[in-house]
Amino acid sequence: MRGAIILAALALPMPAMAQDHSQHQHTPAPTPAPTPTPSEPQEPPAGSIRIRLPTRNAPPPADHSAMDHSQMDHSAMTANLPASGPPPRAFDGPAHAAAAIWGEEAMEVARARNHEIHGGGTYATLLVERAEARFHDGEEGYLWDAQGWYGDALDKLVVKTEGEGSFDGPIEEAEVQLLWGHAITPWFDLQAGLRLDVKPDVTPQLALGVQGLAPYNIHVDAAAFLSDRGDVTARIEAEHDMRLTQRLILQPRVEAEFSAQDIPELGVGAGLPHLSAGLRLRYEIAREFAPYVGVEYEAATGRTADLRRAAGEDASGIALLVGVRTFF
Amino acid sequence: MPGWARGQSLTHARRGFGEVSGERIALTIGDHHFTTGARSGHAVAVNGSVPGPLVRLREGQDVTIDVINTLAEDSSIHWHGLLLPFQYDGVPGISFPGIKPGETFRYSFPVRQNGTYWWHSHSDLQEQQGLYGPLVIDAAEPDTRYERDYVVLLSEFTPRHPHEIARMLAVGEHYFNRQMTTVGDGSMSAEERLMWGEMRMNPRDISDVTGATYTYLVNGHGPADDLSFAFTPGERVRLRVINGSAMTFFNVRIPGTSMTVIAADGQEVEPVEVDEFQIGTAETYDVIVTPQAGTHALVAEAMDRSGMGVATLTSAAGAIATPPPLREPVTLTMADMGMHGGMGAMDHSGAAMDHSGMDHAAMGHAMPTQGAAPGNASEPMDHSMRDTALLPPQVEVGPGIDMVAPMPVDRMDFPGLGLDTVSHRVLRYTDLVARDANPHRMPERQLEIHLTGNMERYMWSFDGKRFNAVTDDPIRFGFDERVRVKLVNDTMMAHPIHLHGHFFELVNGAGMMNQPRKHTLVVQPGSTATFDLTANEPGDWAFHCHLLYHMHAGMMQTVTVRPFPAAEAAA
Numbered sequence: 099m100r101g102a103i104i105l106a107a108l109a110l111p112m113p114a115m116a117q118d119h120s121q122h123q124h125t126p127a128p129t130p131a132p133t134p135t136p137s138e139p140q141e142p143p144a145g146s147i148r149i150r151l152p153t154r155n156a157p158p159p160a161d162h163s164a165m166d167h168s169q170m171d172h173s174a175m176t177a178n179l180p181a182s183g184p185p186p187r188a189f190d191g192p193a194h195a196a197a198a199i200w201g202e203e204a205m206e207v208a209r210a211r212n213h214e215i216h217g218g219g220t221y222a223t224l225l226v227e228r229a230e231a232r233f234h235d236g237e238e239g240y241l242w243d244a245q246g247w248y249g250d251a252l253d254k255l256v257v258k259t260e261g262e263g264s265f266d267g268p269i270e271e272a273e274v275q276l277l278w279g280h281a282i283t284p285w286f287d288l289q290a291g292l293r294l295d296v297k298p299d300v301t302p303q304l305a306l307g308v309q310g311l312a313p314y315n316i317h318v319d320a321a322a323f324l325s326d327r328g329d330v331t332a333r334i335e336a337e338h339d340m341r342l343t344q345r346l347i348l349q350p351r352v353e354a355e356f357s358a359q360d361i362p363e364l365g366v367g368a369g370l371p372h373l374s375a376g377l378r379l380r381y382e383i384a385r386e387f388a389p390y391v392g393v394e395y396e397a398a399t400g401r402t403a404d405l406r407r408a409a410g411e412d413a414s415g416i417a418l419l420v421g422v423r424t425f426f
Numbered sequence: 427m428p429g430w431a432r433g434q435s436l437t438h439a440r441r442g443f444g445e446v447s448g449e450r451i452a453l454t455i456g457d458h459h460f461t462t463g464a465r466s467g468h469a470v471a472v473n474g475s476v477p478g479p480l481v482r483l484r485e486g487q488d489v490t491i492d493v494i495n496t497l498a499e500d501s502s503i504h505w506h507g508l509l510l511p512f513q514y515d516g517v518p519g520i521s522f523p524g525i526k527p528g529e530t531f532r533y534s535f536p537v538r539q540n541g542t543y544w545w546h547s548h549s550d551l552q553e554q555q556g557l558y559g560p561l562v563i564d565a566a567e568p569d570t571r572y573e574r575d576y577v578v579l580l581s582e583f584t585p586r587h588p589h590e591i592a593r594m595l596a597v598g599e600h601y602f603n604r605q606m607t608t609v610g611d612g613s614m615s616a617e618e619r620l621m622w623g624e625m626r627m628n629p630r631d632i633s634d635v636t637g638a639t640y641t642y643l644v645n646g647h648g649p650a651d652d653l654s655f656a657f658t659p660g661e662r663v664r665l666r667v668i669n670g671s672a673m674t675f676f677n678v679r680i681p682g683t684s685m686t687v688i689a690a691d692g693q694e695v696e697p698v699e700v701d702e703f704q705i706g707t708a709e710t711y712d713v714i715v716t717p718q719a720g721t722h723a724l725v726a727e728a729m730d731r732s733g734m735g736v737a738t739l740t741s742a743a744g745a746i747a748t749p750p751p752l753r754e755p756v757t758l759t760m761a762d763m764g765m766h767g768g769m770g771a772m773d774h775s776g777a778a779m780d781h782s783g784m785d786h787a788a789m790g791h792a793m794p795t796q797g798a799a800p801g802n803a804s805e806p807m808d809h810s811m812r813d814t815a816l817l818p819p820q821v822e823v824g825p826g827i828d829m830v831a832p833m834p835v836d837r838m839d840f841p842g843l844g845l846d847t848v849s850h851r852v853l854r855y856t857d858l859v860a861r862d863a864n865p866h867r868m869p870e871r872q873l874e875i876h877l878t879g880n881m882e883r884y885m886w887s888f889d890g891k892r893f894n895a896v897t898d899d900p901i902r903f904g905f906d907e908r909v910r911v912k913l914v915n916d917t918m919m920a921h922p923i924h925l926h927g928h929f930f931e932l933v934n935g936a937g938m939m940n941q942p943r944k945h946t947l948v949v950q951p952g953s954t955a956t957f958d959l960t961a962n963e964p965g966d967w968a969f970h971c972h973l974l975y976h977m978h979a980g981m982m983q984t985v986t987v988r989p990f991p992a993a994e995a996a997a
Contacts, residue, residue: 179872179910188902190989195966196521198990199513204523210897212519215550216970217885217892217980223597251596251883251979252825281825284812284880285626311882314623341608348609385601425599 222248230421239264254279272297275305286310293323302326330358345382367401380423392419439471441646447482454494455501462648465641467585469556476646477579478559485540485566491533495525500549507543507692507945510535512965515926517548520968520984540565541692542666542710551588553974554672572664572714576655580726580735581670582640595884595975602636605755625811629758635673637733644737652746654738659719666712669705672974675729677704680722681750685713693943694861703853704842706922706948708972723747729843731755756844762918764831764952821876822890828880831916837953838934855934858942866939869910869958879917884979892980900984903961912956915949922948926967930957961987
C-alpha cells in the first residue's frame with residue numbers, strides 16, 4: 099500500500115518530466131550510438147513535442163531514385179552494423195507511456211499483474227507413480243509411492259510418500275518427506291527438507307537430494323538422509339518410460355539403498371542393504387489413469403541379507419505386481 | 427465467480443459470426459456455452475458468437491468501438507495488426523489498464539491501412555476461450571481482383587479450461603501429445619534416437635497442445651459442422667485466411683486447386699501461386715482461388731497432424747466435400763536443433779552419425795558428431811547442445827534455458843515443419859516480395875534477441891528472462907530509429923513472434939525496398955530470422971510469442987519507442 103502511494107506520487111510529475119530531455123531519469127548509461135540521419139528530425143525541442151505520424155508508403159527520406167537498391171544483398175551487411183544499444187532518445191520519459199494517458203494509479207496495478215501472469219505461474223499436481231498389490235511366495239502385500247508438488251517452474255514445495263505392508267498385517271514401512279525443491283540445472287532440482295518415517299519406528303530424518311531428468315530420459319531421484327540417531331543412509335531410484343505404442347508403456351525401474359552403518363533395529367546392515375529392479379507395463383486408458391502389471395526382483399545384500407536369513411526370511415525374491423499409475 | 431459457475435443457464439454461442447461496421451461499433455463480451463461435434467463447454471463470446479463478429483472497416487475512416495465487458499473478470503480487446511495510438515492497442519498493463527467487469531471501454535482511432543487482420547483478448551487466457559474475431563479493412567479504392575470475398579478464420583475449441591491446459595503443460599508428461607516416437611517406429615535410426623534421448627528432447631514435440639483436446643475450427647465450425655463456402659464456377663474467390671488459434675500452426679490447402687497469395691499479414695505482396703502454405707499462429711494470408719466447378723475441401727491441417735479444420739468450397743449447393751486423410755506425423759530433424767542449417771532439406775536417414783566420441787562425463791551436454799552430413803565429412807563438428815558461451819552477454823543463463831542452438835542459420839526458405847517434403851508448391855518466406863515499395867533506409871544498428879526455453883519445465887522467455895522477471899527493462903527504440911533485429915531461436919519449437927503496433931520488414935533476400943511487411947514472424951526451430959524495423963509508432967507496445975501458453979509462460983516483453991509525446995497525447 100505504501101509502495102503504491104509512493105509510486106503514484108512519483109508518477110504525478112511525470113508528464114512534465116517527460117518533456118525535459120535533459121533529465122534522463124532512468125538512463126543506464128547507454129553507449130551513444132552514431133545516429134545517421136533519419137527521415138524526421140530526431141530531437142524535437144523540449145516542451146513542444148510533436149511527432150508526425152508517418153503515412154503508409156511514406157516517400158523515401160532521400161533521393162535514392164537514381165540508385166537501384168532492389169538487387170543489393172542487404173542481408174550480408176548485418177555484420178557491419180553496430181550492436182550499439184538504443185540511442186539516448188530511447189531513454190526519454192515517461193517510463194511507462196500508458197501512465198501518461200490513463201494515470202499511474204490504474205496502470206501500476208495492471209502492469210504488475212501483466213508481468214505476474216506471464217511467467218510466474220504456480221501449479222500443483224499429485225503423481226501416484228506406484229499403487230500396487232504385490233504377490234510373492236503366497237504372500238500378498240501392497241505398496242504405494244506418490245509425490246506431489248506446489249510451486250512454479252523453479253521453486254517447489256514437494257511432498258513424497260511411500261510405504262508398504264501386507265494385506266493381513268499392519269503397515270510395515272511408511273514415510274513422508276516434505277522438501278523444498280529448487281532448480282539447479284535445466285533438468286534437475288535440488289531438494290532439501292525433512293523425512294519422517296512413521297513405520298516401523300517413528301524416525302525423523304534430514305533429507306538432501308536431487309531429482310530430475312537425466313540424459314536418455316531417465317527419471318532420477320537420489321537423496322541422502324541423516325536420522326535423529328545419526329544414521330546416514332541414501333537411496334537412488336531411476337526409471338525410464340519406453341513407449342511401445344502411444345498408450346502402452348514399459349517402465350524399467352531400479353532402486354538401491356545404501357547405509358553407512360548397521361542399523362540393527364531396522365534389520366539393516368552397512369553397505370547396500372536393499373536393491374530392486376522391476377519392469378512395469380502400463381496401459382494409459384487416459385493419461386491420468388494407467389493400470390499396470392509388473393515383475394520385480396528384490397534383494398538384500400551383505401549383512402542385511404544375513405540378518406534377513408537369520409530371521410527366517412528370504413534374502414531375495416521375485417514379486418508379481420498389479421497396480422495403477424495415476425496423477426491429478 | 428464467473429457466470430457459468432453460478433448456476434445460470436447460459437445461452438449457446440452461435441458458431442461463426444455476423445458483421446459490424448461503420449463509425450460506431452459495440453462489442454459485448456459475455457459467458458456462453460459452445461458445442462462443436464462431440465465437444466461442448468464454456469466459451470467467452472462476443473456479441474453472442476464464437477468467433478466474435480467480423481469488424482469491417484474502410485481505410486481512411488475513423489472508428490469508435492465500445493467494448494462492454496459482462497464477464498466477472500477483467501477483459502480486453504487487442505486489434506491485431508492495426509496501426510493506432512498505443513493507448514488503444516488493448517494490452518492490459520502496457521497500453522491501458524484493461525476493462526473491469528461491468529465496464530465499457532471506448533476505443534477510438536483513425537483507420538490508416540487496409541487488409542486482413544483480427545482481434546482478440548489480451549487478458550489472461552481468454553483468447554483460448556473464444557474471445558477473438560476477424561477484422562477486415564477495405565481499401566479506399568475498389569479492388570477488382572476477385573468477385574467473392576470470404577473470411578477463413580482458423581482456430582480451436584477445447585472444453586478444457588485454459589488454466590487447466592496451462593497446468594498440464596507445466597506438470598509435463600507430454601500430456602497432449604499422442605504422437606510420440608515409439609520403440610518400434612522405424613522412422614529414425616538408433617543413433618538419432620540416442621541423440622534425442624541424450625538431449626532429453628522429444629523429436630515429436632511439434633505442438634504443445636493438440637487434437638487430443640482441440641477441435642479445429644473454420645469460422646467457428648468444427649469438421650462435424652459442415653461449413654461451406656459457395657461460389658459460381660469461373661469466379662475468383664478471395665479467401666482471407668486468419669490464424670486466430672491459440673497454439674496451432676495450420677497447413678492450408680485446397681487439393682486440386684492452386685492458390686495465389688496476394689497479401690501477408692494484411693500487406694500486399696507480389697502474387698505467388700502455391701498449392702499449400704503453412705500459417706503460423708496470428709499470421710494472415712490472403713489468397714485468390716478460381717476453383718473448378720464442383721466441390722472442394724478447404725483443409726486446415728494442424729502442423730502436428732493431430733487433427734484438421736475442414737470447410738467445403740462448392741458450386742453445388744448442399745454438397746459437402748470429403749477431406750483427405752491426415753498425413754503422417756512430423757518428426758524434427760537435426761536442422762531443427764540448430765545443428766547444421768544446410769541439412770534442413772536433406773534426408774537424414776542416410777546420414778550416419780558417429781557418436782562414439784560422446785563425452786558423457788561432461789554432464790551429458792557435449793555431443794560431438796563426426797561427419798554428420800556426407801558432404802561435410804571433412805569438417806568434423808564439435809557441437810554441444812547447450813554451450814552457453816555462444817550466447818551474448820544480455821542472455822541470462824539458468825535453468826530456463828535447456829538448449830543453445832549450436833549453429834543457427836536463417837531458414838526463411840523453409841516452408842514449415844512437415845512441408846519441406848511434400849511434392850507440390852509450398853509458400854516460403856523467401857517467396858514474399860512487397861508489392862508497394864517501402865521507404866529505402868539502411869538500418870542504423872542491429873539487435874539480437876534470443877528465443878529461449880525449457881521444454882521440460884515449460885519455461886519460455888526472451889534472452890533467458892521471463893516477462894515476470896523483467897519488470898522495468900523493456901526493449902528500447904528511439905523514435906524513427908531503424909534497427910535490424912535478429913531473432914535467434916534456441917529452442918526446438920517454431921515461435922510466431924509478434925510486435926504490436928508496427929510492421930517490420932522481413933530480411934528475406936528481397937530487395938531492401940521490397941522486403942515484405944509483417945506483424946508476426948515465425949522463427950523456425952534452432953534457426954534465426956531477421957527483420958528491419960523502423961520504430962515510428964511512439965509509445966509502449968507488447969512483443970511476444972503468439973503461442974498463447976508460451977506468452978503465458980513468460981515469452982513476452984515490452985517495447986518502448988521514445989520520445990513519447992506525453993503532453994499532446996494526454997490532451
